[in-house]
Amino acid sequence: MKQDFWTFGPTNSAYKPSSAATGISHPTSTMAALVVILGISLLTVQTAGQNIRWCTVSVQEMAKCKAMSEAFSDASIRPNLHCVSDTSVAGCAERLRKKEADAFSASASNLYDMGRQDTLKIAAGESGPDHEGLTYYAVAVVKKSSTVTVNSLRGRRSCHTGKGRTAGWNMPIGHLIDSGRMSVMGCDISKGVSEFFNASCVPGAVEAGDPASLCSLCVGDGAGGHRCEASAQERYYAYSGAFRCLVEGAGEVAFVKHTTVPENTDGQGEEWANGLRSGDYELLCRDGTRARVTEFQRCHLVRVPSRGIAVGNDVDPDQVYNMLMEGQRKSGFAMFQSVDFDGTNLLFSDRSTTLIKASGAHHIDWMGHTYYHALRAMDCSSAEIPEFLRWCVLSSAEQNKCVDMAKALLSKGLTPKVQCVFGDSVDHCMQKIKNNEAHAITLDGGYIYTAGRSYGLVPAAAESYTGDTDGSVYYAVAVLKKSNTNIRRLSDLRGKSSCHTGLGRTAGWNVPVGLLIQRGLIAPHSCQIEEGAAGFFKSSCVPGASLPALCDRCIGDNSGQNKCEKGKDLFDGYTGAFRCLAQNAGDVAFVKHTTVFQNTDGNNTEQWAVHLQSKQFQLLCSHDTRAEVTQFRNCHLARVPSHAIMVRPQLNHHAIYGLLDKAQDSYGSDLSAEFRMFDSSKYGGSDLLFKDSTLRLIGVGERRTYQEWLGQEYLETLVAMECPSSTAGLSITSLVAVVFLSSLVSLLAV
Known part of the structure; x- marks a missing residue:
């Protein structure tokens, strides 16, 4: 068979390389060698296909x-x-x-x-x-009279075909976990389900470690036997049984396949199904809506191939x-x-x-x-769940809060256990995570872009500032004093003084400067972004900037030191940039939509903010108008993603979210006496580990990559801030072709 690989031409004669053909000193020998290599590849495929x-x-x-x-x-x-x-x-x-x-x-x-x-x-x-494949659809069925949606399943009573079965267990539970609606700590799925639903019937959930609530709705054979057994002896077992569990009022939702309702209604099914009408039941759709049971092709949880x-x-x-x-x-x-x-x-x-x-x-x-x-x-074996989750911190204050969080979570028996790892900078932390020397860090959009593009990190969980999934985004806004009537459009900012949260940060730098570049108002020469911004604004405070003009409006710390230093200047961050505006150091502050409300109307009791009122400020819109600060949804520079916890892709991000979700059940409130995840005041800082304005951490759902998390609109803003690359447009295939052709030319030129 091996000799067949060396057979060429219509004469079917074997090619036997001579000693001369094995060298590369002669052009014809080189060409022959290349022909042999290509011939072997082609004939190997041909022979394998016989x-x-x-x-x-x-x-x-x-x-x-x-x-x-x-x-x-x-x-x-x-x-x-x-x-x-x-x-x-x-x-x-x-x-x-x-x-x-x-x-x-x-x-x-x-x-x-x-x-x-x-x-x-x-x-x-x-x-x-039907030529559509022998597929079926895993669906969630509810009574038409109920108000249940896929987003309100937490705390409900559930009916399942059986533990480990596809339509009744693996698909619905897997989807709820993957979509971020259900959290599971340490990949203990049975416990996660028991904590998500109020009560359930999951036939077969009788193994050691299975919580009792998974069988609490099961009834057995009606005579007290076979309760929660994965067999026909359990009345609520399998497809028809799970639907019967819903029909008889034991559960509020049944996880079955798309044929189950029509097989047990409208005159079909066993005696218990007599009189049931399919029109009295509906399906839960993934987008939070509901549909008739006949619309399973568009309204289902998962299509099973x-x-x-x-x-x-x-x-x-x-x-x-x-x-x-x-x-x-x-x-x-x-x-x-x-x-x-x-x-x-x-x-x-x-x-x-x-x-x-x-x-x-x-x-x-x-x-x-x-x-x-x-x-x-x-699949608990699909990704790594570390024994210790090493959190990368950037300051002594953050280190202190991290240590307290580790102790608090340990006291509740939450896993994986948290350890604190110090990093010299955000980039240093990202490198540590890439090298598996650390596991997690919370980053804003600009750093999420760098973490994903340069270090291969992915989001595991995210902050919500409203307490629901809609809070996983915020709005980057430009704030003006209402009394300043000279600025009506973005172009009016030329020659004015500006206040920014920090160099490279999302709402304070990437979004406004990127937008000004997109509009052609800033045209950086040789991709010198800082120089371009300095030439547009008269003066600024951009903590972390290297140019004097971008640090001119900064004031340093309380002692007058560390001027324009990130994390130290009093005008650093959201509150700092707004303070810069409030104290007349700038004409405009680039912050997020909640910043004004957090520092006015008595919400900030510091001396500089205590008398400020939100009605004294307005927003400058991207469409060259102004609006009240309450109208941020229609008047903003960009709608951007919230901060996210970034990890290596090899890490089980469901387990990371499971830990944090259970942690916030105990420590997510600012009234907690033991530890407060979203309050940094005790440590002499702000936004340590998480933003203080966070109300809840949420799962990332289907936005599993940094591109999906950031979204196309925001990505385009970041791209506008990047230097063009002569090779950026080359695909991997193109690069491989270039390398191959270069090698070929080199060989033939010998």
Whole structure:
């Protein structure tokens, strides 16, 4: 077989490299060597495609595979189909990895497990006569008379088909965790479910460690036996049982599949379902709305994909798909029947009638991201959960608060335990996290961009300033004194004095300066952003800036030292920038929408702020008008994401959020006597570990990357602040091509 790899041309003669051909001193020898390399690659693929080795997992499957192989051969189907055997799907996956097999069929959950090694592609999915795939939909059913939505499930009573089952457990719980609605500490999913729902019936939740509330709604066989058993002896077991649990009022929501309601209403189903009407029930949609039970295709929690045809990474998926489809058409072999081989669902599902070509070879694209991430949220082995969560701190005050937080969380038995790691700067902390010397830090949008782009970090949780998911964003605003009537539009800021939260910070620098660059009002020469801003404003206070003009309006600390120093100047941060405006050091302050309210109307009792009123200030809008400070939703410079806790992607971010969510249940209130997560006054600072204005920490949901968290609008603002790069537009493919061609030219020039 190896000699076949070296066969070229119509004469079928073997190429045998001479000693001269092995060197690179002669151009013709070099070209010959390159031709050999390319020829080997092409012929290896060609030879590998001459036979497709199908992996079977039982004696019955092997018998069916051999019969299919003979039928395909008789019909002259190519490539040739050969059969290899193993004892399990996992074994077949290993054979694919070792290139001892080429293809086999598996369930979506098995394909998820195999996909961790990333050694497979998807050729096709099985389908019924509707050509939409043998999929089904995991749905949440409620009574039409109820007010429940997917966003108000916390504290409700729930009905499940059984622990570990797809539609009734893995999909709904996985989705609730992945969407950030449910938190789970330490990957103890049963405990997380018991803390989320008020009471449940989860047949089979009788293992050691399963909370009693998971079985509290179950009724058994009605005679006191088999309660919460994962069998038909439990009245509320499986699809119909979970729906019956809802119908009889035990639960307020039932997690079933999309066919369950029509199978048990409108004259269908067993005696207990007599008189039930499908119109009396509705589905909960992921976006918080509800829909009729017939609208499951658009309103469901998760679409569960059909079985798929997995092939090895070195196998052409189209070749396998074409072989199977041609074999089905021409050979007459009943691919989707197993009765003649004394089994069911052998090689393929007996319910299938055809195959649908995969639109994408990657297993995640094929199965769908919602399904994949629901399974991943339930998979405790998919990411690292550290014994100690090392939090990176930037000052002695933050270190003191971190130590107190670690002690407070330890006293409640919360895991992972917190340790405090000191960093010299934000960038130093990001590098520590990348190197696994630290695990977490809270960052604003500008630093989130750097953390993701330069250090590969991802968001694990985020701050909410309203207490709900809408509070995970805030508005960057430009604040003016109402008495200053000379500024009506952004262009009027030229030649005025400005107050900023700090160099590189979101609301105080990146958004306003980026917007001014986008509008053409600032045109930095050679991408010198600071010089451009200094040329636009007459004078400024930008803590952390390097130019005197951008530090001119800063005043330092109470002793007059540390002028223009981040974290030390009295005009640093949101409150500092607003103070700069209030004390007439600047004409405009770039802050966030809550800053004015936090420092006026008696909310700040410091001497400089105690007499300030919010009605004394106005906002400058991006569309060149002014508005009252209460109108920030319509008058702002940008809608930007809140601060987020950033971690390495290898870390289980669900576990990190689970820890923080449980922590804030005890310490999230500013009235807590032991420790206050969102209050830094005790430590002589502000916004330590978390912003003091945070009301609650929330999960990041589907915004799993720094780009998704920041959003396109804000990303464009940041890009406007960046220097152009001559290679920025090159894709990886382009770069590889450039490198290959350069190498080729070098070789041929020898």
